[in-house]
Amino acid sequence: MTAHNHKTQPRSADGQPLSPAMLEVIGQALHDTQAVNEQLLLAGLREQTSADQLRHQLAFATAITTSLGEGVYVLDMAGWCTFINPAAAHMLGWTSDELRGQHISAVFPTPAKQSTSINAIPTPLADVLHFGSVQRDEDALFVKQDGGMFPTAYCAAPIITDGSVVGAVITFRNMTEVRQLQRMREEYLALISHDLRAPLTAILGRAQLLVRWLTQHGLAREAASAKVMVESSRRMNDMIEEVLTRNRTDAAMEAQDRSGIDLVTVVRHMIEQIIAPADHARVTLDAVPTLRVVVEVAQIERVIVNVLTNALKFSPRDAPIVIHVYQQATDAIVAVTDQGVGIAPEDLPHLFEKHYRAQTAEQIAGNGLGLYGSQLIVEAHGGRLWAESTVGVGSTFTITLPLPAA
Numbered sequence: 001m002t003a004h005n006h007k008t009q010p011r012s013a014d015g016q017p018l019s020p021a022m023l024e025v026i027g028q029a030l031h032d033t034q035a036v037n038e039q040l041l042l043a044g045l046r047e048q049t050s051a052d053q054l055r056h057q058l059a060f061a062t063a064i065t066t067s068l069g070e071g072v073y074v075l076d077m078a079g080w081c082t083f084i085n086p087a088a089a090h091m092l093g094w095t096s097d098e099l100r101g102q103h104i105s106a107v108f109p110t111p112a113k114q115s116t117s118i119n120a121i122p123t124p125l126a127d128v129l130h131f132g133s134v135q136r137d138e139d140a141l142f143v144k145q146d147g148g149m150f151p152t153a154y155c156a157a158p159i160i161t162d163g164s165v166v167g168a169v170i171t172f173r174n175m176t177e178v179r180q181l182q183r184m185r186e187e188y189l190a191l192i193s194h195d196l197r198a199p200l201t202a203i204l205g206r207a208q209l210l211v212r213w214l215t216q217h218g219l220a221r222e223a224a225s226a227k228v229m230v231e232s233s234r235r236m237n238d239m240i241e242e243v244l245t246r247n248r249t250d251a252a253m254e255a256q257d258r259s260g261i262d263l264v265t266v267v268r269h270m271i272e273q274i275i276a277p278a279d280h281a282r283v284t285l286d287a288v289p290t291l292r293v294v295v296e297v298a299q300i301e302r303v304i305v306n307v308l309t310n311a312l313k314f315s316p317r318d319a320p321i322v323i324h325v326y327q328q329a330t331d332a333i334v335a336v337t338d339q340g341v342g343i344a345p346e347d348l349p350h351l352f353e354k355h356y357r358a359q360t361a362e363q364i365a366g367n368g369l370g371l372y373g374s375q376l377i378v379e380a381h382g383g384r385l386w387a388e389s390t391v392g393v394g395s396t397f398t399i400t401l402p403l404p405a406a
Contacts, residue, residue: 073170074159077129079104079121082167091174093145107143108170125156128168132158142172151175193240200240204233225277232273238298260404263291263300263332264325270304271323275312282318287325291332294404299377303385306370307336307397315340315394327403331383334399343389351387 071088075081081102089096092107099107108122124135138153154172158165207229214223264287275283293300311321319339326333343351347358352375371385378385382402389395 069173071170071172071174073099073104073107073172074167075104075125075170076167077165079125079129088172091144091150091172092142098145109141109143109149125168125170128156128158129165132160132165134158138175140172151179196240200233200237204230204237207233228273235273235298235301239302258294258296260292260294261297263293263334263401264288265290266297266301267304267323267325267334270301270308274305274309279312279317282320284320284322285325286322288327291325291327292404293332293401295381295401296377300381300401303374303377303399304334306374307334307399310370310397311336311338311340311395314338319394328400330403331400332403334401335396336398337394337396339394342391342393343387343395344391348387348389352385 069087071091072083072085073081073088074083081099081104084096084099086096089099092099094102104121104125108125121129124137127133128135135156136154140152140154141149142152142154143149151174152172153175154170156168156170159167159169207226211223211226211230214220214226267287268285271283271285308321308323315321315338321339322337324333324335324337343358347356350356351358352371354372355369356372375385378399378401383400385397385399387395387397
C-alpha cells in the first residue's frame with residue numbers, strides 16, 4: 001500500500017512542480033513585499049501622527065490667538081489679510097470674514113507721499129516683508145471700517161519658512177484709553193504746578209528782599225543763609241518746570257537735555273543747599289578735585305538730595321556722615337555712608353520698590369518714593385544705585401554714573 005504525502009507541493013501554471021531555485025525567488029519576493037507593506041504601514045502611521053500633531057498645534061494656536069486681548073493680523077507677501085483674530089476684528093469694526101482677503105491698506109493708512117498705487121504696502125510693513133526686520137510703533141493710527149482712526153501701538157514681525165519671508169504678523173492694541181489718561185495726567189500736573197508756583201513765588205520774593213536787607217545792614221553770615229533759601233526756591237521752581245517739560249517730551253528729547261558738569265561741584269552745592277549750618281560739622285566730603293559727567297543736572301541733584309537727606313533722617317543728630325566722590329574704572333562713584341539705624345537683610349532686596357518702607361524706618365515719616373524715583377533716574381543714565389547696610393551700625397548708598405567717552 002502506497003503512503004500519501006498530504007503536503008501540497010507548489011506547482012507552476014502548467015501543473016509542473018516548481019524547482020528549488022524558483023521557490024527561493026518566490027520566497028524572497030514575498031519577504032520583500034511583506035517588508036514594503038510594513039514600511040508603508042509605518043509611514044502611514046507616522047503621517048497620521050504628524051497630522052494629529054499638526055491639528056493639535058493648530059487648535060492650540062487658534063485657542064491662544066482667539067483668547068488674546070491684543071489684535072493679531074496676518075498678511076501675505078502681497079499685503080492681503082490671511083488671518084485675523086476676534087480682538088483685532090472687534091477693534092477695527094469688521095467681522096473676521098469681512099477682513100480676511102482685504103488689503104492691509106484698508107486698516108493701515110499709507111502716507112500720501114508714499115502712495116504710488118491703491119494697494120501700496122506702507123513702508124514699515126514693506127520693510128518687514130522685504131528685509132525680514134521687526135518694526136514697532138507706539139504712536140500709530142489704524143483705520144476702522146467706518147473710516148475713523150484710533151491710536152494704536154503695534155509690533156510687526158516676519159513669518160519665515162525655510163529661510164524665506166512668506167508673510168508678516170501684526171500684533172496691536174487700542175491706545176485710546178491710554179491717550180485719554182495721558183491727557184488727564186497732563187492737565188492734572190499743569191493744575192498742581194500752577195498751585196505750587198503761587199506760594200513758591202511769594203517765598204522767593206520775600207527771601208530775595210531778606211537777602212538785600214541783610215546785605216545792606218552788613219550781616220554777611222545771615223545773608224548767606226538767606227541766599228540758600230533763594231537758591232532752594234529757584235531749584236524747586238526748576239523742578240516743577242522740569243516735571244511739566246518731561247511730561248510733554250519723550251525719552252529721546254529728554255536725553256538731549258543732558259550736559260557736561262563737574263559731579264564734585266554738584267555734590268558740594270547740594271551739601272550747602274540742604275545741610276543746616278548746625279549739621280555742617282557732621283558731614284565730611286572726601287572727593288577728587290574734579291569728576292566730569294554728562295547728565296540731566298536737575299535729576300542727579302534730586303538723587304543726591306534723596307540719598308543725603310535719608311542719611312540725615314535715619315541717623316542720630318551727632319553721628320557723622322561721609323560722602324566719597326571718586327572714579328572707578330569707567331564710572332563716577334558717589335557713596336554716602338552714615339552711622340544710623342541700618343537696614344535689615346530681608347528689607348534690602350525690596351528697598352527700591354515703590355512705597356516700600358524698611359522695618360527700621362516705620363517710626364520715621366516718609367512715603368517710600370524717594371529711593372524708588374532715584375533708582376529710576378540713575379538707571380536712565382546708565383548707572384546703578386544700591387545699598388549695603390548692617391542694623392545698628394549704619395548704611396552706605398552707592399551711586400555709579402558712566403563717564404563720558406574720551
